[in-house]
Amino acid sequence: MFLNNKRLEIEGGKFLEGNINISGAKNSALVLMAASILSKGQINLFNVPQISDVLVMSKILIAMGMDIKSNANQLKIKTEKISPPSQDLFFDLFNSLRVSFFCIGPLLARFGKAKIPLPGGCLIGSRPIDEHINSLKKLGVIFKLKKNYLIAEVITPSKRLLGSSINFSCKSVGATETLIMAASLAKGKTILKNVAQEPEIIDLAKMLNLMGARILGAGSECITIEGVESLKGCDFRVMPDRIEAGTFLIAAAITRSKISLSQCEPNHLEEVIKKLELCGCKFKYSKNLITIIPNKILNSVNITTSPFPGFPTDLQAPFMALMTTAHGTSQIKESVFENRMHHVNELNSMGANISVKDNIATVVGVKKLEGRLVMGSDLRATAALAIAGLSADGKTIVKGLEYLERGYEDFSAKLQKIGAVISKK
Numbered sequence: 116m117f118l119n120n121k122r123l124e125i126e127g128g129k130f131l132e133g134n135i136n137i138s139g140a141k142n143s144a145l146v147l148m149a150a151s152i153l154s155k156g157q158i159n160l161f162n163v164p165q166i167s168d169v170l171v172m173s174k175i176l177i178a179m180g181m182d183i184k185s186n187a188n189q190l191k192i193k194t195e196k197i198s199p200p201s202q203d204l205f206f207d208l209f210n211s212l213r214v215s216f217f218c219i220g221p222l223l224a225r226f227g228k229a230k231i232p233l234p235g236g237c238l239i240g241s242r243p244i245d246e247h248i249n250s251l252k253k254l255g256v257i258f259k260l261k262k263n264y265l266i267a268e269v270i271t272p273s274k275r276l277l278g279s280s281i282n283f284s285c286k287s288v289g290a291t292e293t294l295i296m297a298a299s300l301a302k303g304k305t306i307l308k309n310v311a312q313e314p315e316i317i318d319l320a321k322m323l324n325l326m327g328a329r330i331l332g333a334g335s336e337c338i339t340i341e342g343v344e345s346l347k348g349c350d351f352r353v354m355p356d357r358i359e360a361g362t363f364l365i366a367a368a369i370t371r372s373k374i375s376l377s378q379c380e381p382n383h384l385e386e387v388i389k390k391l392e393l394c395g396c397k398f399k400y401s402k403n404l405i406t407i408i409p410n411k412i413l414n415s416v417n418i419t420t421s422p423f424p425g426f427p428t429d430l431q432a433p434f435m436a437l438m439t440t441a442h443g444t445s446q447i448k449e450s451v452f453e454n455r456m457h458h459v460n461e462l463n464s465m466g467a468n469i470s471v472k473d474n475i476a477t478v479v480g481v482k483k484l485e486g487r488l489v490m491g492s493d494l495r496a497t498a499a500l501a502i503a504g505l506s507a508d509g510k511t512i513v514k515g516l517e518y519l520e521r522g523y524e525d526f527s528a529k530l531q532k533i534g535a536v537i538s539k540k
């Protein structure tokens with residue numbers, strides 16, 4: 116990918132103390148931006164994280180003719196002049212951001228056609244799109260593949276998507292979101308069963324309902340959407356990033372430091388907090404504020420990743436970093452993606468004792484990690500290595516800062532503020 120020499124340098128072994136403000140959720144903001152394609156009026160998004168994935172998504176929408184003005188954490192999105200992407204110049208932009216594929220639902224709903232590059236495979240697994248395709252077919256879409264493009268067209272007599280009943284064969288966040296967006300402007304009622312229940316899906320439904328959509332049941336296993344003729348603009352505040360919050364809780368635990376997180380939503384982190392409590396961390400809560408107080412010695416705990424409300428796959432790598440210095444042996448099973456353990460070799464090079472078989476990592480706790488030069492392989496794996504570096508003896512250099520900057524706003528600045536010795540190079 117785009118790796119150059121950008122890196123993080125960390126002097127490990129420092130205690131952290133203080134408060135971190137949690138940013139808006141990457142996975143929500145990106146989808147809400149895609150959803151703005153559905154709107155005829157202006158969308159004002161607040162609490163948008165300043166991360167490179169948001170920049171790329173803005174470029175994609177601007178290339179479709181939208182007018183986007185950003186000011187700190189606010190995006191003003193005007194959609195009057197939008198047209199569906201067709202030229203090849205979109206290829207590289209779309210291809211560099213998997214979530215851009217989720218534009219297909221809104222494009223089909225608004226224009227009746229879409230031409231989008233196939234999302235490439237990525238390091239964490241093959242990441243198929245069959246659920247998106249098969250369910251859109253049920254709403255009246257046909258697909259053709261030409262070179263690396265997917266060409267989709269609504270073939271109902273009215274050229275408008277037609278509501279339908281869909282039973283997903285797996286819980287996919289992206290496919291659920293694609294169908295919610297598409298069905299919002301379809302003719303008639305759509306019933307979605309076996310949907311993903313992630314909080315980001317509730318955020319999407321909330322914004323679409325503010326725009327005039329009629330969506331019921333987001334957050335449960337069945338969502339009903341009564342299609343409407345058009346959607347209007349709205350003001351919307353992006354939910355807090357639960358994965359960023361979980362990453363910093365784990366950073367506190369691995370450095371055995373008491374810290375607080377503000378502007379976060381503890382209800383989104385129940386399973387993560389439960390596992391951290393089992394390790395020996397205590398928690399205090401006041402409104403939108405969590406304080407974590409870890410014991411000096413933390414115990415090993417087993418985790419299996421699964422769709423929400425289970426343990427999030429996006430925190431598997433950071434949690435594994437934590438387990439490297441816990442007391443005892445932990446088993447970490449990755450059940451969402453088939454190839455998401457690239458951080459294991461790098462953690463082992465820092466002195467961890469991890470072996471992997473059949474997507475289950477066995478982590479035997481060691482006393483201390485040692486600072487090393489390590490290489491991040493994806494967004495969350497890079498965060499995990501940085502967290503390991505915070506607790507390691509000596510200096511850790513984490514290459515792959517570009518990955519981290521895709522999804523964490525001011526990662527190093529937020530940690531510096533609470534006492535970490537960490538800098539971007």
Ligand code: UD1
Pocket residue numbers: 142143145214240241242243244245246247248285286287288289290311315422428429451452453
């Ligand atoms: C979203 C998140 C990502 C997170 C993932 C799982 C965004 C922008 N990204 O990704 O951070 O790691 O959820 O929580 O929100 N699958 C299929 N067919 C499909 C679609 C998915 O088999 O058509 C499978 C995938 O291979 C995977 C599982 O379903 O094994 C979950 O993937 P999915 O929920 O779709 O992930 P994303 O929406 O891409």
